[in-house]
Amino acid sequence: MPGPLQLAIVGAHGRMGRALIAAASHRGLRIAALVVRPGSAAIGAVEPTSGLAHGSDLAAALGPGRVAVEFAGAGSVAGIAEACATAGVPLVSGSTGLDAAAKVALEAAARRIPVLTAANFAPGVVVLAHLAALTARALPGFEVAIEETHHVHKKDAPSGTALRLAEAVRAAGVEPTIASHREGEVIGDHSVAFTSPGERLTLVHHAAHRELFAHGALAAAAWLAGRPAGRYSMEDVLGLR
Ligand code: NAD
Numbered sequence: 001m002p003g004p005l006q007l008a009i010v011g012a013h014g015r016m017g018r019a020l021i022a023a024a025s026h027r028g029l030r031i032a033a034l035v036v037r038p039g040s041a042a043i044g045a046v047e048p049t050s051g052l053a054h055g056s057d058l059a060a061a062l063g064p065g066r067v068a069v070e071f072a073g074a075g076s077v078a079g080i081a082e083a084c085a086t087a088g089v090p091l092v093s094g095s096t097g098l099d100a101a102a103k104v105a106l107e108a109a110a111r112r113i114p115v116l117t118a119a120n121f122a123p124g125v126v127v128l129a130h131l132a133a134l135t136a137r138a139l140p141g142f143e144v145a146i147e148e149t150h151h152v153h154k155k156d157a158p159s160g161t162a163l164r165l166a167e168a169v170r171a172a173g174v175e176p177t178i179a180s181h182r183e184g185e186v187i188g189d190h191s192v193a194f195t196s197p198g199e200r201l202t203l204v205h206h207a208a209h210r211e212l213f214a215h216g217a218l219a220a221a222a223w224l225a226g227r228p229a230g231r232y233s234m235e236d237v238l239g240l241r
Contacts, residue, residue: 005222006032008061008089010080011072012054013042015153016094016210020069023214025049029222033061037072062087067221074098074156078105085109090224092217093117097156107231116224116232119160121216125190126234128205129168132192135201136172142194142201144169144176149189152182161190187212 007024011017012034024031031050035058036042042054055061062068062083067090070080074097082105084091093106096119109115120126136144146169148162157180158166169176169192176192188207193200207213216234223237235241 003065004030005225006030006063006066007218007221008033008035008063008066008068010035010058010061010068010070011076011095012036012047013040014071014073016071016213019210019214020071020217021047021049023211023218026211027215027218029218032063032066035061035072037076058083059087062089064088067092067225069094069217069221071095071217074102077102081105081109081115084115085112088113090114090221090227091116092221092224094121094213094217096160098160110231111229113229114224114227114232115230116220116234116237118216118220118234119164120188121213121220121234122188122205122207123216123234123238124205125161125164125207126238126240128190128192128203129164130240131203132165133168133171135192135194135203136169136174139194139196139201140172140174142174142196144174145193145195146176146178147181147189147191147193148178149181149183149186151185151187154182157182159188159190161188165190165192 013036034052034054036054038056046053069092071094074095148159158178191204193202
């Protein structure tokens with residue numbers, strides 16, 4: 001019988017890291033380690049909700065029985081994936097804008113540990129991708145336009161979610177356009193519009209706060225614990241595959 005979920009949060013001092021700490025507290029989940037980047041000013045500072053000090057020793061944070069949840073940014077993913085594989089700790093990876101090296105590292109890690117990645121952990125976005133694929137198949141000849149709006153701090157454009165939606169539409173043989181907007185502190189808005197000369201159908205998703213993604217990532221961590229090595233997605237968690 002496995003014990004209660006123990007989380008190692010990597011990127012703990014970032015926007016998503018803080019949302020994960022809040023969401024874990026709301027769900028009554030135990031955080032075992034808070035990992036920040038080497039050299040971070042947060043090292044040693046106690047995070048009040050968990051009572052844990054931030055640290056930068058990733059290997060030490062990846063103890064037996066833990067699940068790592070990372071939102072540390074694309075440039076850190078390869079190193080985190082390798083460390084999780086070495087420690088035998090399952091990995092939930094949320095960073096977007098991954099380069100080829102990060103993707104290869106996640107694939108290599110997934111041969112040794114369970115790895116779950118998602119460009120967007122909101123259940124509504126997972127369903128949106130399915131609806132976009134279904135609609136593209138059902139409305140051949142329609143033009144498809146994807147739009148996304150995010151906060152001005154976001155590093156990648158188009159968003160990982162917009163790219164995921166484009167992939168879903170492309171599977172039906174349609175090449176969509178993608179427009180990205182960066183405004184204020186917008187958490188994440190996505191739309192997929194299907195247009196013919198006579199009509200327009202628009203699918204829209206609005207994320208109200210970051211805890212939405214955090215709750216999805218924590219649900220994914222609970223689902224991933226104890227699974228065999230391999231690649232998993234939110235479709236698996238939601239039973240949509
Ligand atoms: P952020 O910059 O606020 O936070 C990232 C944090 O990770 C920073 O504090 C940074 O110092 C830290 N960090 C960098 N390298 C590290 C390392 N090696 N070890 C530990 N910490 C490290 O960014 P954010 O807004 O929290 O977003 C993080 C990533 O998550 C981005 O790629 C973003 O696009 C993605 N994101 C994904 C989803 C999703 O649902 N999948 C949702 C929101 C954001």
